[in-house]
Structures are given as C-alpha cells and as structure tokens.
Amino acid sequence: MNKLPKLPILYTFRRCPYAMRARLALAYAGISVEIREIELKNKPQALRDLSPKATVPVLQLPDGKVLEESLDIMHWALAQHDPAHWLADIQSAKTLITWNDGDFKYYLDRYKYADRHPEYSADHYRRQGEFFLAELESRLQVTPWLLGDHCTLADAAIFPFIRQFAAVDEQWFAAADYPAVQQWLQKWLDSALFAAVMDKYPAWVEGMAAMRGFA
Known part of the structure; x- marks a missing residue:
C-alpha cells in the first residue's frame, strides 16, 4: 500500500494558467504543499497513476483524495481558509x-x-x-x-x-x-x-527529495 503524503502534493507546470490559478488560491489560503513541477513532454508515471488524463494541476490530499481540476483545487483551498472573502458573490x-x-x-x-x-x-x-x-x-x-x-x-x-x-x-x-x-x-x-507562486523548481522525478512551497 502506498504511503499517504503528509502534505498535499501539487503536480504543476509553472506557466500553465490553470496550474497558476490553483497555486494562487493555495498560497492565498496559506496552505503548504509539496511541489512537483513536471515536464509536459515527459509526464511522470506517478501523475498518470493519480490522474489518467495527466493534465496539470493535480492535487493529492493527505487523505488520498485527488483533485484534478483547477477550480476544484481553488474551492478546496478557500474552504480551508478565505481571509479576504474571495468566495463572495x-x-x-x-x-x-x-x-x-x-x-x-x-x-x-x-x-x-x-x-x-x-x-x-x-x-x-x-x-x-x-x-x-x-x-x-x-x-x-x-x-x-x-x-x-x-x-x-x-x-x-x-x-x-x-x-x-x-x-x-x-x-x-x-x-x-x-x-x-x-x-x-x-x-x-x-x-x-x-511572486510567491512563480518560484522556479526543477522538474520532479521519482525519488527526488520533497520541495515545499507556499505557506
């Protein structure tokens, strides 16, 4: 059985607008994640195993639940903490x-x-x-x-x-x-x-040490 992560794991690509908006919500909500920056032409098997469509962003929560859509990730993050009321209107x-x-x-x-x-x-x-x-x-x-x-x-x-x-x-x-x-x-x-969500990370490969991002 695969060990569940201690932090949410975010599969992302720095320039992707969908991944960017997910990162914005996570950072705004003060949520720490393990960043896994991927290469679009060389997607890791771990991403494909979590999400067969293998498009970013994908967020694996500590309880094992997987969120595969950027808006779902945004809503999840804001449900945890929404200090400036982004969910208004x-x-x-x-x-x-x-x-x-x-x-x-x-x-x-x-x-x-x-x-x-x-x-x-x-x-x-x-x-x-x-x-x-x-x-x-x-x-x-x-x-x-x-x-x-x-x-x-x-x-x-x-x-x-x-x-x-x-x-x-x-x-x-x-x-x-x-x-x-x-x-x-x-x-x-x-x-x-x-600025906080545009840090550059090396492309993630299996076995790489965890890279923490945001909060």
Whole structure:
C-alpha cells in the first residue's frame, strides 16, 4: 500500500494558467504543499497513476483524495481558509469564469497559436477575444476588482489567462484601449502573491527529495 503524503502534493507546470490559478488560491489560503513541477513532454508515471488524463494541476490530499481540476483545487483551498472573502458573490464569479474558460480560452488558444489554426488570422482571433476584454474593462472602470471593491475568486481565476493574452503581442496590448484591464493586470503582476507562486523548481522525478512551497 502506498504511503499517504503528509502534505498535499501539487503536480504543476509553472506557466500553465490553470496550474497558476490553483497555486494562487493555495498560497492565498496559506496552505503548504509539496511541489512537483513536471515536464509536459515527459509526464511522470506517478501523475498518470493519480490522474489518467495527466493534465496539470493535480492535487493529492493527505487523505488520498485527488483533485484534478483547477477550480476544484481553488474551492478546496478557500474552504480551508478565505481571509479576504474571495468566495463572495460566487454566482457572479461563476458566470465570468465560465466565459473565461469557454469562449475566451478558445480564442486565446487560436490567437496564441494562429499558425496552427489558419482558417482565420491572428487578428480575427484577437478581436473575438476582445469581447471578453471589453466586459472586464467595463467592470474595472467602475470598481478596482472584477466584482467590486476587493479581490474575489473571479479575479484570481481569470488573471492568468489575461496575462497569457497580453503576452501574445505585448506591444499591441500596451497600446490597446483597455486601461483598466492593463492596470488590473499590472496590479496582479506586481503582487507578492503572484511572486510567491512563480518560484522556479526543477522538474520532479521519482525519488527526488520533497520541495515545499507556499505557506
């Protein structure tokens, strides 16, 4: 019988936006984890054994339960500790996150890898993604965070994807007419929380000493 971990074990990939938002919630909640940074082209068998789909993030809890979706990990972390009330207005958060994870992510992938999707131009894919940016801009023109005066699950769950969208063409994004989104994004990029979850770790291999992260 495999020995259960003393800490939750997080299989992650530093640049993956899904893994990034899971790490943000875990760090915000003050939860220590064992970090297992993986190589996407060389996924360890231990990850495949826990989660046959073998996509990050995956969190193995000390009781053996396995969480395979980033939002499930975020909700679990916030259920442990939510000092600034990220779970406020959860229904509105769910609506925005569904748009982010659906249509926006669809066009983000095609914008980023337009050469793999030659049916339309990168500009076309970007314009489709801008419908979501316009929604965020309208909200952030009124309040400093997407759902009001403080950060919520929506901000943390969506930020990594806006970061990725902005990075496709940084010059375009810097000149685009989304000043409130740009300010919101920069606030995240400059935050201590973001810095805490972007430490670099060597790729994990079986038998490697545990690497502790976050709290």
